[in-house]
Amino acid sequence: MYDNNLETFRKSINFFDNIENKIVTVKKECNKICVRQIVRGSILFKDLKKNNIYQSELINLDFKLSIDGEDIHDESYYVKKVDKLEIVETEDSEKIKISITSVQNFDIPLQNKIEIQLFLLEELEDLVVRLANELVIKDIKNSAYKITILSKDLDREEVFNSEVFNITTFSTEEQLSGEIFSFVNNASLEEEKLNIIPHCLTEKFSIKSRKSFAINQLSKIFEENKNGKLLIHRKGLKCLDTNEFKFSFGECYDEISRLNLFVGSDERYYTEKLHIMRKNLFDTLDAKEEYLNAYFWGKILDLTKNDFYLFIDDAVANFLSEKKDIIKEQYTLSKELTNQITTLTKSLTTNLIFLITVFVSKFFIDGLSKHSSTIGNISLYLGLAVSIIYLLLFLLSGDRKLHTSFEKKLKLMVNEFPKLYLTKDNLLVKLENNITTPELNRLKRIENFSLIMYSIIIIFFFIASVCSLIEAYL
Numbered sequence: 001m002y003d004n005n006l007e008t009f010r011k012s013i014n015f016f017d018n019i020e021n022k023i024v025t026v027k028k029e030c031n032k033i034c035v036r037q038i039v040r041g042s043i044l045f046k047d048l049k050k051n052n053i054y055q056s057e058l059i060n061l062d063f064k065l066s067i068d069g070e071d072i073h074d075e076s077y078y079v080k081k082v083d084k085l086e087i088v089e090t091e092d093s094e095k096i097k098i099s100i101t102s103v104q105n106f107d108i109p110l111q112n113k114i115e116i117q118l119f120l121l122e123e124l125e126d127l128v129v130r131l132a133n134e135l136v137i138k139d140i141k142n143s144a145y146k147i148t149i150l151s152k153d154l155d156r157e158e159v160f161n162s163e164v165f166n167i168t169t170f171s172t173e174e175q176l177s178g179e180i181f182s183f184v185n186n187a188s189l190e191e192e193k194l195n196i197i198p199h200c201l202t203e204k205f206s207i208k209s210r211k212s213f214a215i216n217q218l219s220k221i222f223e224e225n226k227n228g229k230l231l232i233h234r235k236g237l238k239c240l241d242t243n244e245f246k247f248s249f250g251e252c253y254d255e256i257s258r259l260n261l262f263v264g265s266d267e268r269y270y271t272e273k274l275h276i277m278r279k280n281l282f283d284t285l286d287a288k289e290e291y292l293n294a295y296f297w298g299k300i301l302d303l304t305k306n307d308f309y310l311f312i313d314d315a316v317a318n319f320l321s322e323k324k325d326i327i328k329e330q331y332t333l334s335k336e337l338t339n340q341i342t343t344l345t346k347s348l349t350t351n352l353i354f355l356i357t358v359f360v361s362k363f364f365i366d367g368l369s370k371h372s373s374t375i376g377n378i379s380l381y382l383g384l385a386v387s388i389i390y391l392l393l394f395l396l397s398g399d400r401k402l403h404t405s406f407e408k409k410l411k412l413m414v415n416e417f418p419k420l421y422l423t424k425d426n427l428l429v430k431l432e433n434n435i436t437t438p439e440l441n442r443l444k445r446i447e448n449f450s451l452i453m454y455s456i457i458i459i460f461f462f463i464a465s466v467c468s469l470i471e472a473y474l
């Protein structure tokens with residue numbers, strides 16, 4: 001397909017007597033990215049009459065032909081345009097402006113590999129730069145592939161492949177590296193242009209473009225960009241005026257890319273790495289303009305790596321310490337629950353023994369007093385009264401709702417501890433499910449059982465008392 005397109009394109013521009021310019025444009029239009037390659041020039045009117053430059057395959061292959069500022073949609077339109085020029089007595093030596101445009105549209109966000117057919121090799125760098133300046137990172141984050149630019153005119157010995165663009169002489173698929181894929185999937189960066197992605201360009205591209213892309217990356221690394229002045233705030237203010245940078249600053253591009261990749265490819269610690277890097281940058285920037293050479297940015301990367309690893313070591317130590325504290329808190333809560341269960345169980349057991357003793361005493365008293373059961377009945381009334389008192393104490397003292405205070409404490413731990421500690425795993429959930437919750441459920445069961453037992457005993461003594469009264473009257 002590409003070979004046919006290239007042949008048709010070349011055949012068409014061969015009719016040009018003079019080529020004025022060749023340009024590439026890249027523009028977002030609705031949910032598409034539109035790539036146009038345009039050749040503008042002129043042809044003598046006598047040649048336009050003699051050679052039918054209209055080719056049906058030109059239009060069929062999504063090329064556009066324009067003569068004297070008018071788009072030619074089909075061959076009949078072409079003939080009418082030539083006749084129109086003859087009617088106005090156009091001189092044979094007069095130059096007629098013509099242009100041929102290649103139009104390629106791609107849906108965004110990109111879902112899979114895309115392949116851009118390049119017909120104007122001399123505009124390769126311009127195409128790459130325009131794509132990187134027009135697309136944002138979220139436009140490519142759903143695709144694991146590099147953007148392929150296909151050109152048969154490319155010297156096979158020249159390597160233009162970058163971490164974002166696969167520039168090749170044959171159709172092929174090439175995936176993004178793991179670090180770059182992580183970088184473009186960093187949610188904090190998805191609204192940024194592709195030009196901040198590390199190693200977007202290789203050394204084969206001009207120093208001018210590499211300088212521009214290096215500054216784009218620095219704009220994200222620094223805290224502010226005011227009209228080309230990059231600012232970083234700490235206990236003071238330090239500034240880099242990129243307007244004064246020479247083209248040679250492009251030599252720093254690779255080192256700045258490495259620094260940017262180290263920071264941006266780790267979404268989990270992106271904020272921490274960025275803070276550490278900015279601190280080192282603030283402490284290291286001075287008036288000696290060392291930042292104009294690549295060594296300076298390599299030094300910033302080394303300092304940032306060292307400080308970050310120290311931060312991780314401290315974080316791990318704190319994490320282990322905090323884990324012990326969390327486990328200790330959970331076990332303490334579990335122990336409190338166990339003690340409460342034991343206390344509630346002992347209280348219920350003691351009360352039940354007393355009430356059973358009161359009930360049994362009725363029969364003992366009735367045995368001693370054979371002529372009257374009045375004294376024995378008093379023990380039933382006493383049992384009923386004491387049972388009611390026990391139930392009221394159980395309800396009013398809060399023993400019936402003991403579990404609620406523990407539930408609130410447990411909820412507070414689960415919700416607030418992650419804010420206070422570094423722990424990000426499911427340790428709290430595991431401790432809650434395996435240690436605290438089982439004891440909390442036991443406490444609820446004891447509370448319910450106590451309520452049921454007190455209620456049953458009250459009903460029992462009430463029925464027994466009523467029966468004794470009926471028996472006495474009979």
